Structures are given as C-alpha cells and as structure tokens.
Amino acid sequence: MxxxxxxxxxxxxxxxxxxxxxxxxxxxxxxxxxxxxxxxxxxxxxxxxxxxxxxxxxxxxxxxxxxxxxxxxxxxxxxxxxxxxxxxxxxxxxxxxxxxxxxxxxxxxxxxxxxxxxxxxxxxxxxxxxxxxxxxxxxxxxxxxxxxxxxxRLLPGVLNDETSALTDSFQDGLLAPPVYTRPAEYKGIKVPEVLLSGNFGKIEQWREEKAQERTEKLRPDLLQ
Missing domain, CATH: 3.40.1280.10 (SPOUT methyltransferase, trefoil knot domain)
Structure with missing residues (x-):
C-alpha cells in the first residue's frame, strides 16, 4: 500500500x-x-x-x-x-x-x-x-x-499476530471483552476462573457474553 x-x-x-x-x-x-x-x-x-x-x-x-x-x-x-x-x-x-x-x-x-x-x-x-x-x-x-x-495495523504482516486485529472492538459490532494477564490474583482480586480452565469452548462463550454485556452497558447505540 x-x-x-x-x-x-x-x-x-x-x-x-x-x-x-x-x-x-x-x-x-x-x-x-x-x-x-x-x-x-x-x-x-x-x-x-x-x-x-x-x-x-x-x-x-x-x-x-x-x-x-x-x-x-x-x-x-x-x-x-x-x-x-x-x-x-x-x-x-x-x-x-x-x-x-x-x-x-x-x-x-x-x-x-x-x-x-x-x-x-x-x-x-x-x-x-x-x-x-x-x-x-x-x-x-x-x-x-x-x-x-x-x-x-490491518495490513497483513504488520501485527505479530494477525488474528489480534480480528478480535478488536467493533470488528464484530461489539466492544471487546475484558482481558487479564499474570498474576492470577492481585490484592485479593482474582482472574475469572473460566480463563484459567483451559476449556477454550467455555472461554469463547464467556468472552462473547462479556462483549455483549459491555456493549449494552457502554455503547448501546452499537446494538441498534
């Protein structure tokens, strides 16, 4: 380009x-x-x-x-x-x-x-x-x-992980779900157990649900 x-x-x-x-x-x-x-x-x-x-x-x-x-x-x-x-x-x-x-x-x-x-x-x-x-x-x-x-940032080869851009906010009409990294617990606040489960089917379902919830709360106009 x-x-x-x-x-x-x-x-x-x-x-x-x-x-x-x-x-x-x-x-x-x-x-x-x-x-x-x-x-x-x-x-x-x-x-x-x-x-x-x-x-x-x-x-x-x-x-x-x-x-x-x-x-x-x-x-x-x-x-x-x-x-x-x-x-x-x-x-x-x-x-x-x-x-x-x-x-x-x-x-x-x-x-x-x-x-x-x-x-x-x-x-x-x-x-x-x-x-x-x-x-x-x-x-x-x-x-x-x-x-x-x-x-x-959308051009092939620009991002180290090309799938990253596909999961950004707005790509599917929703805001992105919450994300977490180490440590799994910080000052008594724990990462949701599902993200540590290794069950990728449940993880994907959890992310979809959270994306929907976050969009309904912060940007309901996107759902109209």
Missing amino acids: RIDIITVLPELLKSPFEASILKRAIEKGLVEVHFHNLRDYTDNSYNQVDDYQFGGGAGMVMMIEPIDKCISGLKAQRNYDEIIYMTPDGKTLNQKIANSLSLLENIIILCGHYKGVDQRVRDMFITKEISIGDYVLSGGELGAAVLCDTII
Missing part, C-alpha cells in the same frame, strides 16, 4: 510514523508513506497557500491552485483508489471504513487547515471525506495520523 499525505505541516505528521507499529510496517516494506508539503506547489514568493474567502467572513481558505498541482502531479504517476479529505463535516471514521481502506493499493490524504479548502477542490478531486469526531482541530494532520494507524 502507498499513502500520500498532502499537508502544510509535514513536521507535525512525521513523528507517529517514526515509532512503534507504523515504523515497523514501513521498514518491512508493507506500506509506503510519503509527505507532500503544499507550500512546495505555490508560485508566490511567500509560499502562501490560503487567502480570504469570497463574500467576507472570518477565517482563511486553502486555495485550489497548489492543491490541484499536487494532486494532479501525483495522479500523473499512478492511479489512486481514493482521494480522502480530512474534515470535521466528513463521515465519522469507524472500523468498517478502516477495514475497507486497508484493502486498497494507493490513497491520497489531504489535510484541511484554516477555514477549510476551496469547495472546488472537494468537487473536482475528493472521493471520500472523513472526520475522526464531532469536534474541530487546528488542522487535519492529527486526524490523518489516526486514519493511517487504523488502516496500516
């Missing part, structure tokens, strides 16, 4: 990809992540990428020309399955979306900034708009990092 991220703050984005699972995935050649500084695609002496919005009002708008140059240049080199715009009014990211995107080969992620991008960018280039929640960030970079993490 190849991910091209268009941003005005590449330095803000690079850190998550230099550690942990994302770094390992890149080093193993399972994913390529490329950062494109939008200011490199400007023609003005100040490398300006934003301007005042027509009609007046507070907040600057990202201009279409540098974005067009960047996206068009990338598309001239390869075909892209999705061109994603990170925006608060996009569709809220969930596991289903992450699963779908993890099956693609090439994607572009455009990080919004300021008051957003010129609407013509969305009309001409964007194929999917994604939000990570009903709140506003200073820019789309942190959202892009979250999106990349949700996608990359």
Whole structure:
C-alpha cells in the first residue's frame, strides 16, 4: 500500500510514523508513506497557500491552485483508489471504513487547515471525506495520523499476530471483552476462573457474553 499525505505541516505528521507499529510496517516494506508539503506547489514568493474567502467572513481558505498541482502531479504517476479529505463535516471514521481502506493499493490524504479548502477542490478531486469526531482541530494532520494507524495495523504482516486485529472492538459490532494477564490474583482480586480452565469452548462463550454485556452497558447505540 502507498499513502500520500498532502499537508502544510509535514513536521507535525512525521513523528507517529517514526515509532512503534507504523515504523515497523514501513521498514518491512508493507506500506509506503510519503509527505507532500503544499507550500512546495505555490508560485508566490511567500509560499502562501490560503487567502480570504469570497463574500467576507472570518477565517482563511486553502486555495485550489497548489492543491490541484499536487494532486494532479501525483495522479500523473499512478492511479489512486481514493482521494480522502480530512474534515470535521466528513463521515465519522469507524472500523468498517478502516477495514475497507486497508484493502486498497494507493490513497491520497489531504489535510484541511484554516477555514477549510476551496469547495472546488472537494468537487473536482475528493472521493471520500472523513472526520475522526464531532469536534474541530487546528488542522487535519492529527486526524490523518489516526486514519493511517487504523488502516496500516490491518495490513497483513504488520501485527505479530494477525488474528489480534480480528478480535478488536467493533470488528464484530461489539466492544471487546475484558482481558487479564499474570498474576492470577492481585490484592485479593482474582482472574475469572473460566480463563484459567483451559476449556477454550467455555472461554469463547464467556468472552462473547462479556462483549455483549459491555456493549449494552457502554455503547448501546452499537446494538441498534
């Protein structure tokens, strides 16, 4: 998989990809992540990428020309399955979306900034708009990092145990059940006996029941 991220703050984005699972995935050649500084695609002496919005009002708008140059240049080199715009009014990211995107080969992620991008960018280039929640960030970079993490960890070979991702919360529409590790008893609190029984049929049944209970209690909306 190849991910091209268009941003005005590449330095803000690079850190998550230099550690942990994302770094390992890149080093193993399972994913390529490329950062494109939008200011490199400007023609003005100040490398300006934003301007005042027509009609007046507070907040600057990202201009279409540098974005067009960047996206068009990338598309001239390869075909892209999705061109994603990170925006608060996009569709809220969930596991289903992450699963779908993890099956693609090439994607572009455009990080919004300021008051957003010129609407013509969305009309001409964007194929999917994604939000990570009903709140506003200073820019789309942190959202892009979250999106990349949700996608990359699903790629075959990224996790040491590939079945781990299949048992995460939301994969089957439920929250994950409680998990325990050693010691079997700590300050008088014991691990449920069934988990120590070695009876994997009963263990699986217990996990399913607890997942259902936890979802009903914490996220009943998932069951609707």
